[in-house]
Amino acid sequence: MNCPVCNFAELSENTTVCPQCHSDLEAIHLTFKIGRKSRQKSVFSVMVSVLAIFFLAFLVVGFINKGDLTKKSAMEMTPEEITSLKADLENLTALNNDLQTSNVNLLSKLADLEKTTARKEQIYVVSKGETLSAIATKIFGTGNKFREIAIDNNLPNPDQLTPGQKLIIKF
Numbered sequence: 001m002n003c004p005v006c007n008f009a010e011l012s013e014n015t016t017v018c019p020q021c022h023s024d025l026e027a028i029h030l031t032f033k034i035g036r037k038s039r040q041k042s043v044f045s046v047m048v049s050v051l052a053i054f055f056l057a058f059l060v061v062g063f064i065n066k067g068d069l070t071k072k073s074a075m076e077m078t079p080e081e082i083t084s085l086k087a088d089l090e091n092l093t094a095l096n097n098d099l100q101t102s103n104v105n106l107l108s109k110l111a112d113l114e115k116t117t118a119r120k121e122q123i124y125v126v127s128k129g130e131t132l133s134a135i136a137t138k139i140f141g142t143g144n145k146f147r148e149i150a151i152d153n154n155l156p157n158p159d160q161l162t163p164g165q166k167l168i169i170k171f
Contacts, residue, residue: 003020003021003025005021005023006020006021120171122168122171123167123169124139124167124168125165126161126162126163126167127163128163130163131146131159132146132149132155132161135169146158148170149169152170153167
């Protein structure tokens with residue numbers, strides 16, 4: 001080993017002070033020991049990771065092969081199994097048709113319901129000095145609904161109403 005400070009050669013691993021520059025070498029020895037241990041740990045970690053990956057791959061391949069073994073082709077099935085599968089298919093097809101019919105009926109009922117709950121509209125003519133809050137209080141009983149009136153009428157500035165302006169009020 002060489003001294004890292006003055007590069008003095010022929011130092012033993014147990015030398016704690018450099019004979020030439022008198023540098024303390026204990027810290028350097030500890031650093032080398034830590035480096036060796038961490039390299040050993042990192043090699044161990046890599047080995048464990050590789051083994052874990054191989055184990056997972058083995059499990060996945062095992063499950064895939066197991067699934068393949070349980071599948072039968074139509075040629076390997078008995079006539080009873082084929083008849084049973086045909087009956088299951090017919091039942092599922094009938095159930096699918098029933099669900100599609102129910103879906104169409106429900107969509108129709110929903111469309112009818114939306115028509116009956118559509119908001120009604122009224123035209124309101126603004127009088128001199130009125131505000132949206134005052135109009136909302138007059139129509140809805142609360143001034144808090146002024147925002148809805150502004151949104152329904154695309155008003156860029158709800159504070160600027162002009163007398164005679166027509167507003168759409170939706171209920």
